[in-house]
Amino acid sequence: MAFDNNRGFGRRPQPKFRVREDNEFRPQNRENSEGERREFKPREGFSGERREGFRPKPRxxxxxxxxxxxxxxxxxxxxxxxxxxxxxxxxxxxxxxxxxxxxxxxxxxxxxxxxxxxxxxxxxxxxxxxxxxxxxxxxxxxxxxxxxxxxxxxxxxxEKELLVWEDVREEFFTAVDKGERKLIAVATNIEDPRNLGACIRSSLALGVDILLLPAKGMCGITPSVARTSAGALEKMRICRPNNLEAAVGELKMAGYQILGLDADTETNLADFKFSDQAVIAVGGEDVGLPPFIKKQCNAILRIPMMPEAHSYNASVALSLGLYEYARLRIK
CATH class of the missing domain: 3.30.1330.30 (Ribosomal protein L30/S12)
Structure with a gap:
């Protein structure tokens, strides 16, 4: 086989583009005469006009x-x-x-x-x-x-005035030295306003002194919360500390019992002995207690439940935990 310096060994020149005989743009395949523009033919069923009242869909x-x-x-x-x-x-x-x-x-x-x-x-x-x-x-x-x-x-x-933690925390710190009973509820990761409204209603009914909510990461105090609370919103003391983890830590250092409610634990709520100063915390149904609350808990308590059920609603769980404390401590 001959060797060509220009083409290389055994290599045949290839056309840059494949020529198709059925190409409609080749002169011999054009149906129209020279210089005549082809008429645009829209696809079948297509109307070039917008229907009346049509508006482009917004972002x-x-x-x-x-x-x-x-x-x-x-x-x-x-x-x-x-x-x-x-x-x-x-x-x-x-x-x-x-x-x-x-x-x-x-x-x-x-x-x-x-x-x-x-x-x-x-x-x-x-x-x-x-x-x-x-x-x-x-x-x-x-x-x-x-x-x-x-x-x-x-x-x-x-217009509901939320308390500032720095303004009220001293009241709860001194309660330990005075031997006063203080019950604090903490609700986290609750996204349903009706669920939060039920937590507020139960907190007021069962003697909670203040309800602590995180500053971020859950629903706000909306009209749905107000209606579900059945008037309890205006009477309940509510605070959203800028740093809920730090606030709970301060209460623990002051001598409060930090208690979490969770299904994945062996300690039964009914068998637990509460102190006079306690914090009862609950998380959302899907997320549960956040880690920064769990790590500060003196105990994580389980509410008795039939095996067929998966979990309690957050407001129901908080209500049961608060009721157990009230049953033993409030006469």
């Missing part, structure tokens, strides 16, 4: 939500609704930014104007999500019904 984050649904679904509460928790509406980009930066636990929802196109509102929406505050897109009429001017954003805050 997910810009899609307005149905504001006519019931309040218990956690949607925007109707203005002046008798079942809604008393709330304050704060409008304006600067004002809402300050609230989300300094006091995010006081805000339970931020309303944004639908399709505003304002980049500042987009950044503010990301700030609200980082603070675990619910956001919602609504039209301008709903925003204006809460606050004017609002510059496209309104924050909804509860």
């Amino acid at each position: 997910f984050e810009q899609k307005p939500q149905d504001t006519s649904r019931a309040i218990q679904d956690g949607i925007v509460p109707a203005v002046g609704d008798a079942d809604a928790a008393p709330q304050v509406a704060v409008g304006g980009i600067k004002e809402v930014t300050e609230l989300l930066t300094k006091s995010p636990m006081q805000v339970h929802r931020v309303l944004f104007m639908h399709q505003s196109g304002n980049p500042k509102l987009y950044e503010l929406q990301k700030l609200a999500k980082r603070a675990h505050v619910h956001v919602q897109q609504v039209d301008s009429k709903i925003l204006n019904s809460y606050a004017t001017p609002n510059h496209g954003v309104v924050a909804l805050m509860n």
